[in-house]
Amino acid sequence: MTILNTTGPNGPGQNSTGQTSTGRTSTAPNTVGLDTAAVTEGAISTLRRGLRLSPEFRAGLAGTLALALVSTAGRVVVPVAVQQTIDKGLGRAGGPDIAFIRTAVLLCAVAVLVTAVCAYLMNVRLYRTSEGGLAALRVKAFRHVHDLSMLTQSGERRGALVSRVTGDVDQISQFMQSGGLMFIVSIGQLLVASVLMLVYSWQLALLVWAAFLPLAFALRRFQRIVSAAYFRVRERMGDLLAAVGESVVGAPVIRAYASEERTGAKVEETVESYRAAQTRAQMMVALTFPVSELVAAVATAAVVIAGTLLGIAGEVSAGKLVAFLFLVTLFVSPMQTATEVLNEAQNAIAGWRRVLGVLDTVPDVADPGDAGRTLPRGPIEVRFESVGFAYPGGPRVLHDVNADIAPRSRVAIVGQTGSGKTTFAKLLTRLMDPVSGRVLVDGVPLTDVRFSSLRERIVMVPQDGFLFDASLGDNIRYGSPGASDEDLVRALTELGLAGWLAGLPQGLGTPVGQRGESLSAGERQLVALARAYIADPDLLVLDEATSAVDPATEVRIQRALDGLTRGRTAISIAHRLSTAEAADEVIVFEAGRIVQRGPHETLVTRPGVYADLHASWTAQREM
Numbered sequence: 319m320t321i322l323n324t325t326g327p328n329g330p331g332q333n334s335t336g337q338t339s340t341g342r343t344s345t346a347p348n349t350v351g352l353d354t355a356a357v358t359e360g361a362i363s364t365l366r367r368g369l370r371l372s373p374e375f376r377a378g379l380a381g382t383l384a385l386a387l388v389s390t391a392g393r394v395v396v397p398v399a400v401q402q403t404i405d406k407g408l409g410r411a412g413g414p415d416i417a418f419i420r421t422a423v424l425l426c427a428v429a430v431l432v433t434a435v436c437a438y439l440m441n442v443r444l445y446r447t448s449e450g451g452l453a454a455l456r457v458k459a460f461r462h463v464h465d466l467s468m469l470t471q472s473g474e475r476r477g478a479l480v481s482r483v484t485g486d487v488d489q490i491s492q493f494m495q496s497g498g499l500m501f502i503v504s505i506g507q508l509l510v511a512s513v514l515m516l517v518y519s520w521q522l523a524l525l526v527w528a529a530f531l532p533l534a535f536a537l538r539r540f541q542r543i544v545s546a547a548y549f550r551v552r553e554r555m556g557d558l559l560a561a562v563g564e565s566v567v568g569a570p571v572i573r574a575y576a577s578e579e580r581t582g583a584k585v586e587e588t589v590e591s592y593r594a595a596q597t598r599a600q601m602m603v604a605l606t607f608p609v610s611e612l613v614a615a616v617a618t619a620a621v622v623i624a625g626t627l628l629g630i631a632g633e634v635s636a637g638k639l640v641a642f643l644f645l646v647t648l649f650v651s652p653m654q655t656a657t658e659v660l661n662e663a664q665n666a667i668a669g670w671r672r673v674l675g676v677l678d679t680v681p682d683v684a685d686p687g688d689a690g691r692t693l694p695r696g697p698i699e700v701r702f703e704s705v706g707f708a709y710p711g712g713p714r715v716l717h718d719v720n721a722d723i724a725p726r727s728r729v730a731i732v733g734q735t736g737s738g739k740t741t742f743a744k745l746l747t748r749l750m751d752p753v754s755g756r757v758l759v760d761g762v763p764l765t766d767v768r769f770s771s772l773r774e775r776i777v778m779v780p781q782d783g784f785l786f787d788a789s790l791g792d793n794i795r796y797g798s799p800g801a802s803d804e805d806l807v808r809a810l811t812e813l814g815l816a817g818w819l820a821g822l823p824q825g826l827g828t829p830v831g832q833r834g835e836s837l838s839a840g841e842r843q844l845v846a847l848a849r850a851y852i853a854d855p856d857l858l859v860l861d862e863a864t865s866a867v868d869p870a871t872e873v874r875i876q877r878a879l880d881g882l883t884r885g886r887t888a889i890s891i892a893h894r895l896s897t898a899e900a901a902d903e904v905i906v907f908e909a910g911r912i913v914q915r916g917p918h919e920t921l922v923t924r925p926g927v928y929a930d931l932h933a934s935w936t937a938q939r940e941m
């Protein structure tokens with residue numbers, strides 16, 4: 319089935335057993351809304367799952383880690399050189415050994431150079447790997463969004479959905495490229511400094527660890543609080559994007575009703591919420607800076623005092639004590655950057671959770687895939703068997719709907735607003751699955767038909783045929799990507815639209831503008847009909863547009879509709895009296911039930927819902 323106003327083909331994401339790309343099995347096929355289970359998941363588990371899902375991030379990690387090790391090992395060269403220079407060069411029994419000092423300085427210079435080159439190479443590798451991983455993650459998340467049903471998508475505001483695929487992935491990017499880098503270097507630095515400290519003086523090493531151990535534990539606990547704060551930040555960003563997006567898309571309505579003030583206030587509210595959440599999170603992180611500074615100062619003072627005492631007792635040489643002070647600085651700086659890394663990591667994990675929230679969401683309308691059936695070509699027969707439907711969390715809106723629609727028949731669906739017509743059409747095109755009963759096409763349950771076959775055979779033309787910011791020809795071609803310009807011209811001619819095409823300034827090349835704004839409402843409908851015609855489906859589901867058009871366009875639309883529906887099964891949600899009159903059969907809905915069906919001529923003579931609707935249509939037309 320194809321909804322001709324929306325997207326291209328669905329991307330992969332779910333297999334025939336109902337598994338998502340993350341490997342979770344669906345336990346609630348009717349679940350809608352994005353998965354929020356990840357919110358309660360631990361940081362490490364999120365990180366692990368995220369990395370498992372994006373193996374690209376791990377590509378060449380061993381090489382990068384080796385470079386990180388060399389570049390961090392190089393950092394201890396200076397303290398070692400200082401220690402050697404003092405103890406062996408300057409403190410030699412017979413006076414300073416200049417040759418030794420020169421060699422030590424030279425070796426030190428070479429080591430520093432090697433360290434710098436390794437650090438550069440490590441950066442380059444990290445950037446390459448992380449950008450590759452992020453691009454793959456974006457594509458994966460985007461494709462999965464398209465696998466989700468309309469119902470799931472409508473549970474999440476569009477802007478927030480966009481933010482999950484863009485902003486949230488960016489947060490991961492920042493961590494992978496700077497926080498992650500700092501993380502690797504910091505761990506390496508901590509290890510190397512610790513080992514050397516142990517070699518120089520185990521007593522002083524224990525002293526430094528004792529000073530920092532409580533801080534390490536405190537940071538671990540603190541991480542959870544910061545994590546929750548950053549999750550709120552990401553949520554507020556989603557709200558902000560949704561509000562801004564809505565205000566831009568709805569700009570004409572906002573202007574028409576002079577509600578700029580109200581809309582502005584709403585957007586400002588989301589900006590303010592984002593600011594408050596971000597400030598709160600950053601203030602928490604900022605608190606860790608002075609605390610770690612304090613601990614560093616205490617550790618340095620303790621080393622100076624204890625080191626001096628050990629020196630007097632002859633257990634530590636002057637060179638080792640000076641080198642130790644260098645090492646304490648090396649040990650302290652990862653502790654301080656840990657807060658920064660924590661900041662980046664929490665942000666990234668919050669982002670990752672939201673991206674995983676998309677990927678974890680099981681598509682509730684599943685493609686049977688290769689296990690599914692392919693429908694043969696030819697006019698389609700439709701059958702609704704005791705179909706019931708309720709939107710998530712809502713009451714039943716369709717009750718025990720039974721209907722048989724013969725191949726090639728033109729059926730008009732009519733009823734008061736809210737009576738269930740669109741819901742009926744959505745079930746027929748498998749945008750949603752019934753809560754009870756089943757829908758069959760050519761005797762095959764819709765749930766057994768593979769999406770590719772469904773899209774080929776069934777086409778839905780919604781009321782507001784969405785047009786992409788491309789040429790008229792390209793918009794029509796969405797119905798059949800391989801169609802040539804000649805095919806398009808032939809299709810338009812067969813629909814009686816050759817005159818209209820000839821009147822357009824650039825013919826098929828005419829740009830339609832964003833959402834087709836350069837065309838009139840009637841012209842947009844013509845494009846939607848031509849798009850459906852070129853797709854050549856066997857079952858057409860038309861949600862008739864309600865927008866008023868001029869009489870000439872009305873005639874064109876009617877002619878195009880006749881051409882489009884000829885020889886196919888066509889089910890129209892009729893908003894026009896003429897459609898119901900011209901149909902082979904009319905199905906009348908009231909409060910989610912089919913209350914009447916039959917030809918217009920019969921129904922119009924019987925007292926009932928249809929006769930009442932017809933009377934009010936006729937009265938309107940005569941006004």
Ligand SMILES: Nc1ncnc2c1ncn2[C@@H]1O[C@H](COP(=O)(O)OP(=O)(O)OP(=O)(O)O)[C@@H](O)[C@H]1O
Pocket residue numbers: 472709710712715733734735736737738739740741742
């Ligand atoms: N996405 C949704 N979530 C919750 N309830 C919905 C949703 N869409 C429709 N409904 C409800 O389902 C019922 C049937 O709606 P439906 O859109 O099928 O009516 P309709 O006959 O097509 O109306 P209209 O002629 O105005 O388009 C209504 O009560 C409506 O409020």
